[in-house]
Amino acid sequence: MSSTRSTNTPAGPSAGTAPVVVIGGGQAGLATAHTVRALGMGRPVVLEAANRPAGAWPHYYDSLTLFSPARRSALPGATFPGDPDGYPARDEVVAYLADYAARLDADIRTGHRVERVRAAGSGGFEAVTANGEVFAAPLVIAATGEFSRPHRPVLPGLDAFTGTVLHSAEYRRPEPFAGRRVVIVGGGNSAVQIAIELAAHARVTLATRHPLRFMAQRVLGRDVHLWLHRTGLDTAGWARPLLTGGKGTPVMDTGAYRDTIAKGNPDRRPMFTRLDGDQVVWSDRTRERVDVVLLATGYRPGVEYLDGLGALDANGRPRHDGGVSTTHSGLGYVGLEWQRSFASATLRGVAADARHVLSRLRERSRSGRRPARAGRTG
Template identity: 65%
Template sequence: MERVDVAVIGGGQAGPAAAHALRRQGLEPVVLEASDQPAGSWPRYYDSLTLFSPAGYSSLPGMPFSGDPDRYPHRDDVVAYLLRYADRLDADIRTGVRVRDVRAAADGTFTLALASGDESSARGVVAASGTFGRPHRPSLPGLEDFAGTVLHAAEYRAPEPFAGRRVVVVGAGNSAVQIAAELAAHAQVTLATRHPVRFAAQRTLGRDLHWWLTRTGADILPVGRYLRTPPTQLVIDDGRYRAAVAAGAPDRRPVFTGIDGAKVAWADGSSEEVDTILLATGYRPDLGYLTPLGALDDRGHPLHREGFSLTHPGLAYVGLEWQRSLSSNSLRGVGRDARRIARRLVAHLHRD
C-alpha cells in the first residue's frame, strides 16, 4: 500500500491551492482528481459562463491571471488558467483517480479506497472536492410527477436546444438569472423564485464590487462559523440582468404551487403547459467518500470549524461555501483558507 504525507481529494481550484500551501509547509501532498484533467468542474459549466470577479481578483496563490486585470474571464479562460497552474505547481497531481471512501486506521492515519480497487494510506487528508458533483434538487410541489423535462443547471450548456419551448428556471442566484436571461432570447422563460431577486451593482463609482469588498475587508471577515444558513446570494449585475427581468425576458414569478402532468399551477390561480423545468438551485458539498469516517452530519455536510474537522484532527477542508468568509469557495479566497489549513495540518503531523 502506498503511503503519502497528505492526500488532497479534488484537483479543481481548491486542491491545487491546498497543495501549494502544503508544499510551502514542507509537506509532500498528492492531489487526486477524478476527472481527466486538473480543472475540477470548470470544463463542465455552461458555455457562456463568465466570472463576475475581474481577473485581478481571480487568482490562486503564486500565479496571477494573465492579461488585463480588469477583464472578466470566460469559463474557458479559467480552465486554461487552472491547467497552467497545475503544470507549474511542484506537486504530484494524479488525474482519473476517484476516491471511493476514506476510513480511519488504528494508528491515526487514513486509508483511502480508490474506485480502481487500490488503496493508499495518508497521514492527513484535505477534502477539496467542491460541490459540482452533488447538485441540489429541492422538494417542490408536484415536481416528481412533472411530465416534461427536469434538468439541473449542472446539465445545462447552451440555449439553442430550448428554442421555441416554454421553460421555467427555478432559483434566484447568479446562475439562475444568467441562464434565464440567456434562454429568454430563444424561448419563453419564467424565473421562479421564493423571494424577489436581489441585485448588487457590479461597479460603483467606477470601481468593481470586488475592489470595495477588498478595500473594506468585507471579503475576508471570518463570519462563516456563525452562519447557520448561508445568506441569500446577490446577483452581481452590470445593469443587463435587472433590465431583462424588468422587461419580462425572463418574467419573474413566485415558485409554482403545483404540477398536473405537464401543467404548472401558479400562485395567481392560472396554469399552463411547460416543456422544461431547469433547477438553478445550487449544490451541496460533494463529500460522500467521508461517510465511513462519521465526519458528516445527517445532511451530508462536514462537521467542521473554519475548515478544521471536528471529528478527526488530521482531516481538513478547503473550498467550502462560507468555510470562513464570503470568498472561501472562490478563486480569490481559497488560497487564504488553504494557508490556514496547511499550518494546522503540519502542526498536527509534527506532534505525531
Template identity: 80%
Template sequence: MALRSDVLIIGGGQAGLATAHTARAMGWNPVVLEAASSLAGSWPHYYDSLTLFSPARRSALPGRPFPGDPDGYPSRDEVVAYLDDYAAALDADIRTGHRVERVTTTGNGGHEVTTADGEILEAPLVIAATGEFSRPHRPDLPGLGSFSGTVLHSADYRRPEPFAGRRVVIVGGGNSAVQIAIELAATARVTLATRHPLRFMPQRVLGRDVHLWFQRTGLDTAGWARPLLTGGKGTPVMDTGTYRAMIATGNPDRRAMFSRLDGTDVVWADGTRENADVVLLATGYRPGVEYLAGLDEALDAQGRPRHRGGVSLAHPGLGFVGLEWQRSFASATLRGVGADARHVLTALRKRAGDRGVAARTRR
C-alpha cells in the first residue's frame, strides 16, 4: 500500500529543506525524498575553497539565521554544517537513500512517486527540488571527445595541488570559473576561455554587499532586470577587486574561446596552437529532473522544466524550487529558495483549491 502525504518534496538540499519548512508553516506534513545517504544537496561535492558570493546575513534559509559573522562569506563546509543543522531542527519526515525514479499521475488528479527500490508514495502535490546543480553540463565543443589530455568538469575539481606545473584551460567565465582559475594560478599556468569578456560586478557598493542593494532596489525580483544583469554576455562575477587585479597580471589570463581541440593542442581563434594538459569545463549545470520525463509536457524538448515562477505549466499539482532565475536573481541560492518555495506552495494550494489537503492535515 502506497504511503500518502500532503506534499512530496524530491531533493534534500537547500531547496528541498526550505520547501519542507515552508510546507510545515502552512500546516502540511511534507515528506522529503533525498537520493544520497546524507543531506545538503550538492554542497559537499563542491571544491574545497568555495565560498558564498553573498554574506551570511543574506544567506539564510527561512526560520534559521546563518551563524557566525553576519558580514562574512561562508565557506563550503560552513554551508554543509548549516544545512545539516537546519535539517535536524525541521519537524518533517526526511528520508535519505530514496532516489526517485519516476513520477506519474493518478486517476484522482494526484501523483504517484516511485523510488529506485520500488517504494511507492502518493500525494496531491509534488515539488521537484533537486535544483539546478545536480547534472554537470558538458558542451559539445569541437574536438573535445578526442582530446588526449585530461577533461574535467568543475564538479570534479577539489583542490589545486594535483595541477601543479600543468597547463590548464578553463572553459567558462562565471564566478566558479574565475575563483578556480585564481586558485590554480598559484601552481599552474591558467587561461580562461570565454565567448565574451569577463563581466566584473563590485561585491560591495558604498560599503554594503551588492545583494543588499539588489533587494532594496527590487532588482532581485524584477523581470526586466534579467537582461541587465546577464546581458546575454555571461554571468556577472562578484569581485572585491582582487580577481580583476589577478587577471591583469596575465596568470590567469582571459582569451576568446578556442576554435577547437586537436590531440593535446588547443587551437585558438587566431589559428595558433598550444599544448594543454587539462581542459576544465566550468560550464554550469542542468536541472536533474529526469524522473519527470513520464509526465506529459512537464519538461521541454531539452529536458528543462516548463514552468512559470516555479509552477508547472502542464500539471496543477507540480511545482519546482531551486531553478536559476526561477523568479529572481536570487533563485537557486540560499537566500532565494525560501521566497520561491512560499510562492510555489501558495500558488499550488490556490490552484488546487486545497483538494482534500487541508482536510487530511486536520485529522
C-alpha cells in the first residue's frame, strides 16, 4: 500500500478513463480497490459521494460496535489496531478506513456522487457524476453496499401515526428519548443493541414477527465468526436459513442481551396489529400510547444509479451470481448481503468477495464470454 490522491475538485465534463471504476469508498470499495492492485489490473478510480472515504460508518449510532473481533475485521494489507480480540467501536472503524484509504494506491475521488451508469459504445461503461463528470472503464464495480438506503416497511397506520417515526439510521444516542415510550420494530443485532441502550432512559419494547434467537458470540473461548469461517458455514447455502432467520431472528450475544431482555427491560412482544393515532394496537387487542416508533428494519442496496442500465430486477435489486452481473459483462458487485457468504456485507467478508468477483470478470473479459441471463437476485 502507498499514497493515495483524494479530491473533490471537478475535472470537467470528461474525467478520463480507468481500468476499473469502483463506485463507493466504504469498506467494500476500499477492499475492491486494493484487490484491483493486487491482481495487477491497474490503478482504479474510486468514486465516493461523501467528503471522506468511510462509507456509512460515520452515520451510525454513537455506541455501535462491530459484531466481529478486530482480528477478523481487517481489510487486506492492514491489521486492525488495538486488541485483536476486542470489538471495535464506530469511531475506531471510521479512523481505520480513513487511514486505509490514505495509504491505498488508488485514485480516490471524494465528493463524487454517481448518478447513473450507462453502457459505452466500446462495450464498457461510463459513470456519470452529479456534477457532470464522466468516468469510462471496461469494468465497473458497484460497491455502495447494503447500508446506504434505509428500508421503511409498510405497516398499518404508520403513515398516520401522530408520534415520532424514525429509522435506526437516524438514531444517534439515547438521551433525547428520556422518559418516553418507545417501540422498536425489528429484532436484529442493531435493534437489540439500541433497545438495551435506550432502556436505561426510556420504556422500550422490541416488536418482532418472530422470537429472538440468541446465538453465542463466543464458542469454546473463540469468537463464533472464526468457527463459521473454519467450518464453511459462512458460504454454505443450506446454512443460510439458520444464520439469517430460521425460526427466529438471530442475535449475536455473550449472554448479556438475553439476560437483560428476560428481565423485561426492554421487553419483547409479538408484532403489533396496527398504529392508530398515537396508539399502538397489540396482537391481544390492547392499546397503548406510544411516543416513538423506531424502525430497525434494515436497508436495501444503494444501487439506484444502475436503474437505466437494465441490471436490476423489478424491486431494484442487482441480478447477479456471487456478485458477478448476469446481465452485463464487466459489471460486478461487492458488499451485498449474502452475496456469497454470511459475512459478505461486513468488513471481514468484502475482501474475499472482491477477489472472487474481479477474478471472474477478468476471466470473462479474456475469454470474451457474455453473461448468462439466468442467475439469482441478491
